[in-house]
Amino acid sequence: MAPDAREESSGPRLVRPYALTSGRTESVVDLPIEATLEVQPSGRSATWPEGHMSGRIIELCSSSQSVAEVSAKLHVPLGVARVLIGDLISAGHLKTRKTISENTTSDERRELIERTLSGLRAL
Template identity: 95%
Template sequence: MAPDAREESSGPRLVRPYALTSGRTESVVDLPIEATLEVQPSGRSANWPEGHMSGRIIELCATSQSVAEVSAKLHIPLGVARVLLGDLITAGHLKTRATISEDTTTDERRELIERTLSGLRAL
């Protein structure tokens, strides 16, 4: 079997996490795991290359997701998710929502905790 044929039949290629972040390990934005994300108009109108991680994140965040949920649903390490999300926030494609404030009700706090635990379990 030719070397090229063996490479094609070996299955999907895996991308190392550091390749997704260009070797960066820290986000430029402080993102707690429970922070929820909202897509901005620039994120909806951007033309992402097929299968590009940023495009996948924007699609996922069309419905409100937490940092932990993005990490779990895209099967990427939490640190990688934070770096990529920070890039999208800095570029104006995503926005974080306040998670807990003085006006947050007990039910809202409970829902946030349940969603965070669900995201962590999925990791």
């Protein structure tokens, strides 16, 4: 393929995962893969350029999603999702909800396990 033909290709551009996180590999927040995420008012009112990963995460989390589900739906490695989600939590745009407490019913526990497995399978 000639160099000019590659430049004119209309295929998707691949972005390396480390570019999305500026080379960071760890989140500033401890995020278990099963943690469910909730959009905060500042996240709803924030604006990002079209297609920006933060905006996509906020959009996904408008309906309850786990860290694993966000990773799978955005087609990014789990570590990348954790870093990006951690940034949004630190900025006050997202918060995590407890997934299991002493009062959690067995049905709620089963649903959590099923959702987590579903997200992991999608990875």
